[in-house]
Amino acid sequence: MSLIIRHCDKPPQTPYHPPVVAAADADPAAAQALARRLGVELCQTTPATGLYLWLDASGLALCQAGRPPMSMRADFISGAQGYRAAHHGHHREAIARACGIRRGHRPWIVDATAGLGRDAFVLATAGAPVTLLERSAVVHALLVDGLQRATTGGAADRTARMDCRHADATEWLAQDVGDESPAVIYLDPMYSGRRRAAAGKELALLQALLMPATDESVLLERARVAAMDRVVVKRHRHARPLDDQTPDYHLPGRSTRFDVYRTRKD
DSSP: OOOEEOOOSOOOOOOOOOOEEEOTTSOHHHHHHHHHHHTOOEESSOOSSSEEEEEETTEEEEEEOSSSOEEEOOOSSSHHHHHHHHHSOGGGSHHHHHTTOBTTBOOOEEETTOTTOHHHHHHHHTTOOEEEEEOOHHHHHHHHHHHHHHIIIIIHHHHTTEEEEEOOHHHHHHSOOGGGOOSEEEEOOOOOSOOOHHHHHHHHHHHHHOOOOSOHHHHHHHHHHHOSSEEEEEEETTSOOGGGOOOSEEEEOSSEEEEEEEOOOO
16 A cells, blocks of 8 residues: 555545445455445445545555555554654643643533544543534545544543534534533634645645535634634634634644634523
């Protein structure tokens, strides 16, 4: 297989589904179930060009045939994400502080643009229960596969706090959930600008799969109505606020910042 590229910013969404290719060591029943769920062809050989989902004994990957070949999978316990989980003080990370996590206070957080779950895993590691919403069935399948591998790989205490759902965030947030509304809604819309080479390659791979996203202004509006305490939006450090809505405050980092919109309703 080709180079595995790990994580990126959240991609835009569309219902395009590439075919599933099952390796010789893949579970046939799992491969058939995945292809049936996505409504795509199940193949035994890789295509000469284009995108495909590769399923083998190690899990599920999104791949691009041709030159250069590329592949990516959700991975929480090895690579950069595994190092981050093992060595960082998660209560001190900017994302945790922006979401109001502190010792003795771990609010229910909805990651409305879950993607491959990188930030949600950090929040769950910091002790917060996190509901992950992912609109793309393909990205959701990659996310579920990554969480399953993390569970069996020693991170069950963290993945137990992660509830992954295949759902459109704007529709989910519009539901009347009454007293069960989340305290925090986290948004990580895709932004343009310079990025690390690996992230850029992964983003290009996902852009070949996905098209423009749900109107971000609608998503922010619904999030501000639904969140009981705050909405947190991840932005490039020099980007304008989402939908030009000025936050109550922000926490800056070297390349990103977290804009915080207070919505206190109690």
